[in-house]
């Protein structure tokens with residue numbers, strides 16, 4: 001079964017596997033959990049399995065439906081995503097018009113609504129009728145982070161599948177040349193991990209700077225702080241990562257001065273957000289770090 005290649009959420013894998021294998025697919029599911037932990041990938045595999053025409057071992061990867069799915073060309077599948085910041089009523093109207101047309105190459109028809117919690121109230125209301133009286137072949141998968149943004153009437157009609165963040169050890173299996181700090185900083189989110197990995201060198205340099213900071217004198221600090229001066233675009237991310245690393249250090253050896261440094265970094269973030277002179281803000285931060293060493 002192809003859920004195996006997805007990371008984490010073993011319990012969800014079991015549940016979805018059972019649904020597919022027992023051929024007991026209901027009309028509407030709500031996949032709930034934090035952003036970046038793989039809900040969309042799970043939903044796509046689930047959809048592909050539901051649509052597969054093979055009786056055993058779904059998805060078979062060989063039938064017309066599976067092949068079409070892989071080529072983004074399965075007429076019985078559609079993914080609806082936000083148009084700008086929200087999913088609008090027109091998008092849902094289109095869904096409700098199309099869903100009544102019978103499936104073409106599969107025995108089912110699957111719609112995924114990604115970030116369904118950004119549907120406008122009107123869009124949600126317009127979806128309600130389909131959820132109340134779905135065509136017998138239709139399956140809807142709503143992916144949400146914040147369930148409380150969904151109308152109760154919608155929530156009550158969906159089978160809820162809850163996703164957990166991914167454990168550090170599981171992420172480690174997926175990525176083995178990553179520091180423990182980075183694995184912890186991504187808080188169980190593959191999405192966040194991937195975005196950190198795009199800037200891996202920057203993250204490693206910050207780690208190095210924070211790690212050696214306490215051995216530096218004022219001049220060393222200045223000489224090693226290029227990472228701060230040269231990354232204006234990413235500075236808030238850098239400062240957040242510094243704070244994260246420093247908090248970890250407090251847990252390890254309870255230094256009070258580290259708290260002062262964290263406060264200085266927080267102040268620096270505010271200065272930068274309010275458009276203070278960039279270099280001066282960094283100068284000032286480094287001066288304060290030296291002062292607290």
Ligand SMILES: [Zn+2]
Pocket residue numbers: 051052053054059060061062063064065066067
């Ligand atoms: Zn198939």
